[in-house]
Amino acid sequence: MGASYDFRIPRMAWIDRSSASIRYSFLTVNYDDFRDASQSLGKFGVLPDEPLAPGTEPLYKLDASVLQIFFSIWF
Amino acid sequence: MRARLLLLGLSLAIGASACSPIEPWVKPYERENIADPIMAFNRDPISQAYIDHVYEVREAARGATGGSGGGCGCN
Amino acid sequence: MQTADSRLTPFTISRRARVGVALVLAWSAASMSPATVLPEERADVMYHRYDGGDVTVSGPSVLVRKNVGEKLSIAANYYTDFVSSASIDVQTSASPYDETRNQYSLSADLLNGKSVYSLGYIRSSESDYQADTAFFGVSQSLFGDLTTISFGYRYGDNDIGRNVAGVLDPDFNEQMKTQGFSAGVSQVLTRNMILALNYEVVTDEGFLRSPYRSVRYITGPTTQALQSEAYPRTRTSNAAALRGKYFLPWRAAAELGYRYYRDTWGVRGHTADLGYTHPIGKWTLDGSVRYYRQDRADFYRDLYPRRDFANFLSRDKELATYDNLT
Numbered sequence: 001m002g003a004s005y006d007f008r009i010p011r012m013a014w015i016d017r018s019s020a021s022i023r024y025s026f027l028t029v030n031y032d033d034f035r036d037a038s039q040s041l042g043k044f045g046v047l048p049d050e051p052l053a054p055g056t057e058p059l060y061k062l063d064a065s066v067l068q069i070f071f072s073i074w075f
Numbered sequence: 076m077r078a079r080l081l082l083l084g085l086s087l088a089i090g091a092s093a094c095s096p097i098e099p100w101v102k103p104y105e106r107e108n109i110a111d112p113i114m115a116f117n118r119d120p121i122s123q124a125y126i127d128h129v130y131e132v133r134e135a136a137r138g139a140t141g142g143s144g145g146g147c148g149c150n
Numbered sequence: 151m152q153t154a155d156s157r158l159t160p161f162t163i164s165r166r167a168r169v170g171v172a173l174v175l176a177w178s179a180a181s182m183s184p185a186t187v188l189p190e191e192r193a194d195v196m197y198h199r200y201d202g203g204d205v206t207v208s209g210p211s212v213l214v215r216k217n218v219g220e221k222l223s224i225a226a227n228y229y230t231d232f233v234s235s236a237s238i239d240v241q242t243s244a245s246p247y248d249e250t251r252n253q254y255s256l257s258a259d260l261l262n263g264k265s266v267y268s269l270g271y272i273r274s275s276e277s278d279y280q281a282d283t284a285f286f287g288v289s290q291s292l293f294g295d296l297t298t299i300s301f302g303y304r305y306g307d308n309d310i311g312r313n314v315a316g317v318l319d320p321d322f323n324e325q326m327k328t329q330g331f332s333a334g335v336s337q338v339l340t341r342n343m344i345l346a347l348n349y350e351v352v353t354d355e356g357f358l359r360s361p362y363r364s365v366r367y368i369t370g371p372t373t374q375a376l377q378s379e380a381y382p383r384t385r386t387s388n389a390a391a392l393r394g395k396y397f398l399p400w401r402a403a404a405e406l407g408y409r410y411y412r413d414t415w416g417v418r419g420h421t422a423d424l425g426y427t428h429p430i431g432k433w434t435l436d437g438s439v440r441y442y443r444q445d446r447a448d449f450y451r452d453l454y455p456r457r458d459f460a461n462f463l464s465r466d467k468e469l470a471t472y473d474n475l476t
Contacts, residue, residue: 001435001436001437001438002122002435002436002437003433003434003435003436004119004433004434004436005432005433006432006433006434007432019434021119021122023122023436025126025438025476026476027202027474027475027476028474028475028476029133029472029473029474030472030473030474031467031470031471031472032470032471032472033446033450033451033452033470033471034452034465034467034470034472035452035453036238037238037242037366037452038238038241038242040374041242041243041366041374042242043241043242044236044241044244044245044246051372053371053372054366054368054372054373054374054453055368055452055453060238060467062202062203063202063203064200064201064202064203065200065201065202066126066129066198066199066200066201067198067199067200067201068122068125068126068196068197068198068199069196069197069198070119070121070122070194070195070196070197070211071194071195071196072119072121072192072193072194073192073193074190074191074192075191075192075193099293099294099295099296100296101296101338101340101341103294103295105341106338106341107341108341108342108397109338109341109342109344109397111397111401111403113397113401113402113403113427113429113434114344114395114397114403116336116344116346116393116395116405118427119194120189120194120213121194121196121211121213121227122196124211124213124227124229125196125198125211125229129200130442130474132468133468133474134419134442134444134468134474135411135413135415135417135419135444135447135468135469136387136389136409136411136417136419136421136442136444137352137387137389137411138330138332138350138351138352138387138388138389138411139332139348139349139350139389139390139391139409139411140348140391140409141334141346141348141391141393
């Protein structure tokens with residue numbers, strides 16, 4: 001989702017129009033056949049306390065946020 | 076594959092230009108709505124290029140976005 | 151070639167794990183805008199930030215588009231990604247890393263009657279990857295400007311290196327070439343509706359795997375080991391997309407899109423999205439949802455039954471089966 005706001009900059013006649021915008025998205029990726037191997041191989045060389053057997057780790061899932069903030073001028 | 080496409084494209088273009096002029100069914104004075112900036116497929120190119128890039132590096136699918144993207148496959 | 155065969159510990163594989171995805175850029179103006187006008191003159195400054203899966207990517211982007219005379223429009227873009235990654239791939243086979251990618255592009259659009267000719271160049275640089283891409287395109291409006299057709303071609307040269315303990319490995323240098331051909335039609339259907347159909351075929355040739363990533367295979371009931379990925383040296387993909395946009399009576403716009411994707415590695419992908427734009431006074435509000443679903447590449451496995459199980463081996467999650475909801 002996003003919002004843009006149009007405004008005028010005083011004393012800058014060469015700019016026809018300006019706007020400020022912000023956009024935010026949230027994405028969720030669900031893998032069907034990619035497992036969280038850190039639960040068996042460990043993280044950065046450190047093994048987990050109770051390593052799972054390969055192939056029994058939970059499926060991996062990724063949540064991410066994406067932010068854009070931008071200013072635009074038309075001339 | 077590409078050659079076949081090129082041929083298809085060329086024949087379409089030639090076919091199109093060989094036709095007798097078609098009367099535009101949406102008259103120029105009826106295009107006010109179509110010309111509204113909110114009807115642009117790519118209203119803010121800087122934002123579209125970025126979001127295409129975000130998906131491009133995380134999904135196998137590519138192409139036919141009609142906009143621009145960039146290319147680092149950072150995990 | 152890398153031999154990254156480590157038995158759980160000791161832990162000696164590369165510092166980084168990342169894919170070298172081909173640089174992809176399409177002709178900015180050609181595909182979807184009316185052909186008989188040049189794109190509008192504007193300048194944008196952006197800050198962008200992605201945060202997810204123990205990866206953050208942020209940075210600026212600046213885009214300036216200016217006319218030179220009445221027939222020529224020039225656009226320049228500077229874009230940076232500051233990457234800080236401790237992603238799941240990096241966790242299992244490397245150490246966290248930081249990387250900077252810079253991208254510069256320059257393009258020109260020339261208006262000639264009912265046609266616009268586009269030409270451009272892009273350079274993307276990282277410490278271990280450089281991509282140079284040149285593209286050109288032409289679009290032409292027909293039938294009283296109700297129809298616009300466009301064609302484009304691009305060629306990309308990718309120079310791939312490998313960092314070992316933060317230093318570029320002098321013995322590792324690989325190449326990859328990308329070519330893409332696109333065609334599009336956009337059509338004003340009614341006074342309130344416009345449709346666009348785009349098609350693109352892309353072929354990669356050369357080094358396509360990651361120099362860092364490993365696959366894993368079973369060595370016993372509770373044990374596993376890693377070995378280097380092995381990829382085909384070519385990949386060709388086809389994508390077709392249909393987009394429609396509808397003007398609503400209270401001055402708002404609804405957009406609907408669908409794309410089908412398939413490639414020679416067996417990946418099939420579907421993308422569907424829906425958007426709504428609503429201006430209120432000086433504000434313009436946007437909302438959208440997007441759903442992406444893909445089936446894995448033929449040779450992708452999360453876990454192989456044994457070492458050297460097949461000619462081609464991959465554990466790139468980008469080639470797995472998954473869906474993405476935005």
